[in-house]
Amino acid sequence: xLKIAVVTRYFPSSAEPWQGRxxxxxxxxxxxxTDLRVFYPxxxxxxxxxxxxxxxxxxDASYGRPDVKxxxxxxxxxxxxxxxxxxxxxxxxxxxxxxxxxxxxIFSYFLYPDGYAALKIGKALSVPVVAxxxxxxxxxIGDPISALHTRTVLREADFLITVSDNLRKKAVAMGASAExxxxxxxxxxxxxxxxxxRLEARQKLHINSASEAVIYIGxxxxxxxLRELVEAAVSMHSERANLHVYLIGEGPxxxxxxxAIQANNAASYIHALPGCSFDDVAVWMAAADLVTLxxxxxxxxxxxxxxxxxxxxxxxxxxxxxxxxxxDECGRLVPPRDSGALAQAVAAVLDRSWDAKAIxxxxxxxxxxxxxxxxxxxxxxxxxxxxARA
Numbered sequence: 211x212l213k214i215a216v217v218t219r220y221f222p223s224s225a226e227p228w229q230g231r232x233x234x235x236x237x238x239x240x241x242x243x244t245d246l247r248v249f250y251p252x253x254x255x256x257x258x259x260x261x262x263x264x265x266x267x268x269x270d271a272s273y274g275r276p277d278v279k280x281x282x283x284x285x286x287x288x289x290x291x292x293x294x295x296x297x298x299x300x301x302x303x304x305x306x307x308x309x310x311x312x313x314x315x316i317f318s319y320f321l322y323p324d325g326y327a328a329l330k331i332g333k334a335l336s337v338p339v340v341a342x343x344x345x346x347x348x349x350x351i352g353d354p355i356s357a358l359h360t361r362t363v364l365r366e367a368d369f370l371i372t373v374s375d376n377l378r379k380k381a382v383a384m385g386a387s388a389e390x391x392x393x394x395x396x397x398x399x400x401x402x403x404x405x406x407x408r409l410e411a412r413q414k415l416h417i418n419s420a421s422e423a424v425i426y427i428g429x430x431x432x433x434x435x436l437r438e439l440v441e442a443a444v445s446m447h448s449e450r451a452n453l454h455v456y457l458i459g460e461g462p463x464x465x466x467x468x469x470a471i472q473a474n475n476a477a478s479y480i481h482a483l484p485g486c487s488f489d490d491v492a493v494w495m496a497a498a499d500l501v502t503l504x505x506x507x508x509x510x511x512x513x514x515x516x517x518x519x520x521x522x523x524x525x526x527x528x529x530x531x532x533x534x535x536x537x538d539e540c541g542r543l544v545p546p547r548d549s550g551a552l553a554q555a556v557a558a559v560l561d562r563s564w565d566a567k568a569i570x571x572x573x574x575x576x577x578x579x580x581x582x583x584x585x586x587x588x589x590x591x592x593x594x595x596x597x598a599r600a
Contacts, residue, residue: 212244212585212592215313217304217328220320220344221248223282224270231488232344232396232512233319238277239581244588248280249308251300251327253287283307294355297326305331313337314592317584321347322356325363338368338591340584345373345509345530348380361385368591371584373510374531394583395535396510397575402492403519404574405566411496421454422560425498427491427513430461430482435504435527440470441549442556443480450557453479458494460485495520500559506546508532518573521566525555540569 216237220230240246252269269282285303287296300323308316308331316339318328325341332339341363351357364370364386372378375393382388409419417423424443428434436457443455457467457480464482471480486494495501501517501524508530515535517524524541526532533543542555 212315212588213311213313214240214244214246214588215308215311215316215331216246216248216318217251217300217308217316217331218248218319218324219251220324221250221280222273222275223250223252224273228485230319234275234278235397235399235577236580236584238275239577240585241278243581243585246278247311248278249304249311250280250282251304251324252282252284253292253296253300254284255287255289281307293323293353294359297323297359298330300324300327301330301334305334309335314595315340315588317588318342319344321363322351322360325367326359329363329366332368338595340369340371340587340591341367342371343373343377343381343509345377345507348372348377348384349507349509349530369587371587374534376531376534377509392587393531394580395531395575396512396515397577397580398512398515398519400519400574400576402489403495403516405521405570406492406496408496408498411493414493415497417454417497418452420452422450422452423497423499424453424455424556424560425458425494425501426456426503427458427486427494427501428503428511430457430459430464430467432463432466433506435506435546435552436463436467437470438504438547438549438552439502440467440474440476440480442553444474444476445549445553446557447476447479450560453560455480456494457482458484458486491516492520495522498522500525500541500556502526502552502556503532504544504546504552505529505532510535515573515575519570519575521564521570523559523562523564523569525552525559535573540564540573 220233271282283303285299316328316332318325319342321343328339361384364381364384370386370391372393373396378391378393468482471477495517501522503526505527510531514524518540527546528543529546544551544555
């Protein structure tokens with residue numbers, strides 16, 4: 211059985227149980243066919259210097275998720291100052307544990323610092339390394355040193371996976387080998403996300419059956435286009451009295467979004483709600499007339515895949531890998547930062563009748579399909595090792 215060490219922070223932890231949901235879903239399928247273990251490198255900051263933006267610090271080592279073995283290891287870090295060294299420090303902390311596991315292959319989500327740490331460990335153990343770019347690790351590199359290390363991973367990894375062809379092309383332009391790079395689109399849990407009864411879902415969520423429900427589920431971040439969504443809803447409200455927009459999630463820009471809603475006296479029809487459980491995401495999808503994601507930048511957003519599998523049309527921006535999974539057959543694409551175009555597209559989708567089963571049939575892609583594509587790559591690399599050939 212193939213032994214795979216997964217080096218990544220893009221995975222649920224006691225501090226951030228929602229983090230890395232797509233990674234977890236893929237890995238739990240891979241774990242059925244392989245001996246797989248996650249090695250989570252956690253940046254541990256001094257208490258007085260702990261960044262406020264994220265949940266850093268000592269993690270609960272006993273925290274676990276069903277079906278995937280994971281271990282959490284701290285490495286020392288300082289805000290900003292240690293960023294150029296975080297990949298190296300993470301590798302140093304994880305190396306003895308990964309060596310003891312003796313993997314045939316190392317897999318990593320997020321190129322820096324996680325992928326860089328995986329690369330260092332792979333070289334030390336002489337095992338192949340597969341890195342995966344998920345979007346922000348290529349689109350929003352924070353500083354020149356991180357960019358330098360990211361390019362090192364792109365050049366030197368034995369194979370590179372991206373979540374969209376758009377991202378793959380960017381990686382190749384940054385130095386990745388086109389022959390050793392492949393786009394594998396994300397999937398979703400089809401046992402959870404499928405066509406459900408809209409009225410039943412609305413009863414559960416206390417949504418009026420006559421409402422035109424536009425749903426956003428995700429991070430409360432202005433880069434997700436939420437100010438434009440508020441502006442679009444305000445412009446539409448006078449002609450669509452039944453329009454209700456539901457913004458569901460947590461994030462750093464929640465105060466800005468709430469201020470925009472209040473400034474437009476729109477709290478009666480734009481509802482900023484807290485984040486919901488994974489199972490309730492599917493209920494919100496079922497309750498929706500449409501799902502929207504007006505982001506400025508994306509990789510391959512799971513929320514769109516989940517909406518399509520649920521049979522709901524989507525209005526999203528024409529950025530990143532979104533055009534690869536969304537067309538006029540299941541929604542509308544609009545330019546980013548354009549509230550007028552967003553309002554027109556939302557109105558057009560609300561005014562059209564959609565076949566939920568047809569959308570679901572076209573848009574359903576399982577995590578089993580994603581894992582099968584990954585496993586073929588892993589096996590080919592592992593079998594190419596001299597030890598395997600011997």
